[in-house]
Amino acid sequence: MAQDKIRVLIAKPGLDGHDRGAKVVARALRDAGMEVIYTGLRQTPEMIAEAALQEDVDMVGLSILSGAHMTLVPRVVNLLHSHGLSDVLVFVGGIIPDEDVPELLKIGVKGIYGPGAPLDDIVRDVQREVAEH
Amino acid sequence: MTEASHGSEPSSPGIAELVMHTLAGDRRAIARLISLMERGSGEARQALAQLYPHTGQAHTVGVTGAPGTGKSTLVNAMAKVYRQQGLAVGIVAVDPTSPFSGGAILGDRIRMRDLATDPHIFIRSMATRGSLGGLARATVDAARVLDAAGYPVIVVETVGAGQDEVDIARAAHTTVVLQMPASGDDIQAIKAGILEVADIIVVNKSDLPGAENTVAALQVMLDLNSAHAELHHGKLVHVEGPATAGIAALGAWRPPVLQTCAIREDGVKELVAAIDAHWEYQRASGLKEQREREQVAEELRRIVRYTLLQHVLHQIPRQGLEDTVERVVARQEDPYSAADRLIAQAGLALDQQ
């Protein structure tokens, strides 16, 4: 009776305290049957990578509304690599200007969601990416 | 395919490697092996067979209590005390799975942020995932992985709300039960059941009013309970084998009632000292071996029950079960006869009593 639950880490890196989006997405993923590890606010990239490792997650979702994404996302991605977690998918939600999108995709971010992104799209993308992986 | 048929297959090389890395303390391997244990597949059985000889070293501490009693905060503070003593700590934190979606939000790490990047701490969040003793199995096996990986202290944190959680608490060497300060009528409502499982009782959030009274009330309840146990030759007395002599010499363990304020880390050193004292007591009295025997017996019963149930469920075609349900609902058959028939269909000959 193998149960392959999708496990997702939802984290808020940096100092930004706007956790409405992170919590709404966490609930949506839970309601789609996933196990969501929510780390809370003010996470350093080191804390996020370490949690991803210990929790053996399929995906890390980073929520950043402060504009610090071009500093924080690459740091998290690099740390995941150095922890041997290159297979962990990274999604980013928040206020991400279009011009930053190519760079984030280039370093391996799989999904980028701005304000108003439908929850069902996020859930579907996570399910698809994890399945294809 | 049944699980039993997996067990006889030769070990796959991937598993052997994972176990080897786990034994060497590799955190990525530990994490993956725990996932394997959670899935409870045949591979998990292979892995456990290889790990098992390396377990039995760690002191497992169960921490349980109702929601809101501050378990995660206390575990955070306890782990910091262990770290000051130079001990590595493995933590398994269990939260409920949503019965509606099968998903879960696991938030215990929020309270454990002090431990987040300590290389000698390993935190694993676990969801209860449903029924049939699966939770107890997964948490015990996760603790075994951490044990084999060399963590000398393993803390298992569960919500003290259901039988499953109490079972997990019982599976630990030392069970700490948390209680909030209560007042007036609320003190009367403290469940006597917590005394049954507790080796140590903690009144957390001691900064709130009522802490002293709650401690006093718990002491009175313990007095009543121990008088009762002696009168009826309760569980601590009817011990068999060599342990009896040890307990007779040391006296029965009376759960201490401690006060902590976990968020300020007050009283936590004393708690860890009490946990150590309980560990010493168990070893000196022989209770440790006795408890282990009881736990193994219980675990074997659980595995057999689970395996048989899985076997039966796998043998019966889905339609067969649904048809049976319909017949019972329609009062064409009673549930006992129906169950007998299903078991017989699964090819198990049972001696009916």
Added chain:
Amino acid sequence: MQSQGKLESMREAMDEWERTTLRRALDAWPERYAEFVTTSGEPVKRLFTPDDVAGLDYQRDLGFPGQYPFTRGVHPTMYRGRLWTMRMFAGFGSAEETNERYKYLLAHGETGLSVAFDFPTLYGYDTDHPLAEGEFGKCGVAVSSLADMEMLFSGIPVDRITTSMTINGPAAVIWAMYIAAAERRGIPMDALGGTIQNDILKEYIAQKSWLLPPEPSMRLIVDTFEFGSQHLPKWNTISISGYHIREAGSTAAQELAFTLADGLTYVQAAVDRGLDVDAFAPRLSFFFNAHNDLFEEIAKYRAARRIWAREMKERFKAGNPRSWWLRFHTQTAGCSLTAQQPENNIVRTTIQALAAVLGGTQSLHTNSMDEALALPSELAARIALRTQQVIAHESGVTNSIDPLAGSYFLESLTNRLEEQAYQYFAKIDALGGVVPALEQGFFQREIAASAYRYQREIDDHRRVVVGVNEYEMDEPLSIPLLRMDPEGERRQRERLARVRCERDNELLQRRLQALRAAAQGTENLMPYILDAVRANGTLGEVCDVLREVFGEYREPVII
């Protein structure tokens, strides 16, 4: 409002209308939804009539502008006398860049300043703190030292213009920097007017930029009330804020209830300290959100004034009518802005700003169309300011005071929000008050549930958001976004290093030690903080002393 006989005959007529005219219409053309709801999800009836306000007593419930219970406004002439303060929230990058933006906005007719600080500043960290990495100037201006504060207001007449500062955890320290910066220009503190947000309760509840645990935070807040009442009579020492509660996803009723509950908690804390309620209450101010639902928002502001006046007069026995006033700032709803077709946000903001004006706001910030994408560009901020000016001068809504009063719909919404607020007050009291309730996660859970419900409604198309789930377009972004000066952070770090090098470090250590000793005791900390800041103690250094003495707040687990 109506005589009993007239009501009876109206009811009969309405029955008749429902049976005939309405029935025929519904049979031919069913309505678009089975249930119509407000933005907050509250059901709205098809039609409101005198029946819905039958219990309304004009003098008791509405009264006249400038008179108790102030439902119609706190000033007797409202916007006929003076327009609201057009106060645009702005701040980004270094002090130099933000200073330039302030001058631009003032040149275009803005009448008050409003400072947005970056995250490290909001948390009481200096720009060079490790946790500040990547955050410099991103969501506001970075202020780490008195030198930054001096730069920020250089060339701006702070004795003639009021400044609002969105700062909470380290509010006392930032306020001290503002006072000390003015002092260096020879402006005495009693000449300064403005507001510090200083509302820590809503930080725990919604905005999450906290510093200390609740107990010492409340102490610091009461310290500022006391200091302000003695030395800065024109300063609003708190802006009790519902804005962030709403942005976190609450309903209008939750915003109203939680904000007022926070306000009553501050008043109680100050009274418990022994302060005379009339000494500080006139300097309390409020800050609300303006969301899309025009009538619901207007009703919210009116209900807020009525509840506050009653509680201050009856519960706290305040004698000065100014203590009964609920004066408030409004900001249009950032969470309503869409990244898709950002130009549409101008229209949303216009409707929201209109609600604030029709609800009698004292000052207003209008969001820029690009804020779901980046910090406002100069052009976008100017259009947002012009939106206020068009409402003020062209729409005609400022001519008559509280012009929608008496609307059956609006008055009944006002009453309903008031009732809902009192229901929440009862729940909060049952949990032991605001602080125990937030420690138990009551507010956080209520808000998270509302936020999730709202997002689900949009996803399920039960709620239409133009350009998001209807009328969608796929075309590249057509508006220019703000580019920050990449040199800003370097300039800021250099200034910080220079401050640390050039100051009298021995003097500073003595002052920090004095602050530490005072914090361990019970004295008012404002004079000590001011002294430390005058000696060029940085934000991080002063906050570190407070963190060391009081510990840091920990987030409860509420999802």
